[in-house]
Amino acid sequence: MDTTLHPNVAHVTEVLAAHGVAGRPHVFTEPVPTATAAAEQLGVEVGAIANSLIFDADGEAVLILASGAHRVDTDRCAALLGVPSLRRAKPDFVKHATGQRVGGVAPVGHPAPLRTLVDVWLREHPAVWCGAGEPSAVFPTTFDELVRITGGTPADVGD
Helix, strand or coil: CCCCHHHHHHHHHHHHHHHCCCCCCCEECCCCCHHHHHHHHHHCCCHEEEEEEEEECCCCEEEEEEECCCCCHHHHHHHHHHHCCCCCCHHHHHHHHHHCCCCCCCEEEEECCCEEEEHHHHHHHHCEEEEECCCCCCEEEHHHHHHHHHHEEEEECCC
16 A cells, blocks of 8 residues: 555545544555445455445536445435436536545545435445545445535435
């Protein structure tokens, strides 16, 4: 693991510490931009990976933290959020909304809070792994802690 932190990872680390999160980012030598890649590197089930997915709700960025074992049901999530529809956000929209690149988006550390749904299937895992601001970094947390630090709403987001 690399000991030099990318500025995004350093920022996420500060935000986690401010929220009292004990888990710290792990930085790999190679990017792990997918749930499958992260799970393989960590030796965990893909369902223990929390994908930080940004969606465009008519110009508003929303964050859905989905288990790596699920695809997001956008119609269900739009109804839960009370918006007409959700579209997968384009990379420049994600970067603007989060300050982070697709493949490494953390659930925290964004320029402004995002409305967030947290997949209830993540509670099945004692440790949940999330992006830490760059595609080569992840951090461990728990379902309850993830809900707390994001101010997210637990929901069944998968199809």
